[in-house]
Amino acid sequence: MVKDDLVIGWFNNDKDTVFKKIIIYKNNLNIQVFVSKVIVNVEGIMQTATDFEDIEKIIAIVNNLQACSGTGLDKSPQSVACYGYVDAKKPGTSFTDSRCTVCSKERKNMIDLQRIYTLRQREIKKKLKKQKSIGRVKNITRKNSRLNNKVFKLKEKVGLLKQKCATASAAVIENELTRLPESQQEAVRACFAAAKLKDPKGNRYSINWIYECLLVKIKSRKVYEHLRTKKILALPCIDTLGKYISKMSGQYGFQQAIFDLLAKKANCMAPEDKRGILLLDEMKLSESVSFNKKTLKVNGLVNLGNYTPEHQINSKGDHALVLMYQPFRGKWVQALAVFLSKGCASSTVLHKIVMECVILLERSGFHVDGIATDGATWNRSMWTKFGISSENVSCEHIHDSSRSLWFLSDFPHLIKNFRNCIVKQSEFWVI
Secondary structure, three states, X not given: OOOOOEEEEEEEOOOOEEEEEEEXXXXXXXXXXXXXXXXXXXXXXXXXXXXXXXXXHHHHHHHOEEEOOOOOOOOOOXXXXXXXXXXXXXXXXXXXXXXXXXXXXXXXXXXXXXXXXXXXXXXXHHHHHHHHHHHHHHHHHHHHHHHHHHHHHHHHXXXXXXXXXXXXXXXXXXXXXXXXXXXXXXXHHHHHHHHOOOOHHHOOOOHHHHHHHHHHHHHOHHHHHHHHHOOOOOOOOHHHHHHHHHHOOOOOOOOHHHHHHHHHHHHOOOHHHHEEEEEEEEEEXXXXXXXXXXXXXXXXXXXXXXXXXXXXXXOEOOEEEEEEEEEOOOOOOEEEEEEEEOOOOOHHHHHHHHHHHHHHHHHOOOEEEEEEEOOOHHHHHHHHHXXXXXXXXXXXXXXXXXXXXXXXXXXXXXXXXXXXXXXXXXXXXXX
16 A cells, blocks of 8 residues: 555544545545455445545545444354445434344344244154153053053952852861961951841851950950951940840859850860869848849849758848859969858858859869868858868868868958958057
């Protein structure tokens, strides 16, 4: 460039640089326009300048030019065919426009392409998501089908087991039940009986099972109701138990059913577990007479069985005589009989009752080796009838002559008598 060439520039205050300039060469008066250091061909500017008017026109045109900012996108900052400037005086443009028409079009095209690409990517993601959901549905469907097949096979298996149970004979079931304890046998039988009924109100229970139910209810009513309401066991309701109890008639004297049950119990016991003593004691009762509408009998009168004295017939009873058997081994005891008398039973009556009770126990399979009573005078008199004295505390056994029958005094009764003596006396002396 020649030193005498004419240079006209526009200074940018913000960046301290010249961003527009016009160069008119002296040799041939050719004109070049630079915008942002790039030569641009501006419409309306001639190639050469002939006079000062041409230069003024060129200056006015260049003064309206703005540098093109390009597309504003990182991928393609500027179009290849970019004009490099923006004419603010051109119709349809203003000073706020910073892009040429070529860059504007390329920017719009690129934004449209980006939008189309984004939409396609969204559609692809939706398709992939749909395919995944379809795959999950297929997997769940297969899993559900497998579970349904498994349930169907299990139902078939349960049906076969039900058929086998239905065809199984009662003898086979009873044979299997013998392996269980007696209480569990009763529970299983009650459950089987309840399963055969459509209506639980028509169920019937065995006496042994009723006894077990009564024991559970006595120990805990809440536990009984829980087992019954949750159908853990086939238990009757409380009202049904009351009806069964009302049908059980208690009687005075010896009941043959008790000794029959003891005979069955003795058959499954070892010989050393069947030996024990006979206990008898009396207790004071309040006189009371009532009429039983079910049995049409009067309760509360003297009842000593076949040994009731004639002068006490139709008299109100006020003493109860209780007999109980207790083995030497084991924790169980068995009440044998109860009698109702007017006052304490005489030694003659006691002698006969004890003899009958010992004979009944021996016949049922249990051995009575001793008789225990308190030290009351009527009991001592009964001992005398058996030949018991201070020198002789046993006699020949009633049922087996090779054995002896021993008589024992209730030692705590002596302590009770001593206490009563102290309480009755207002004062006493200790020597």
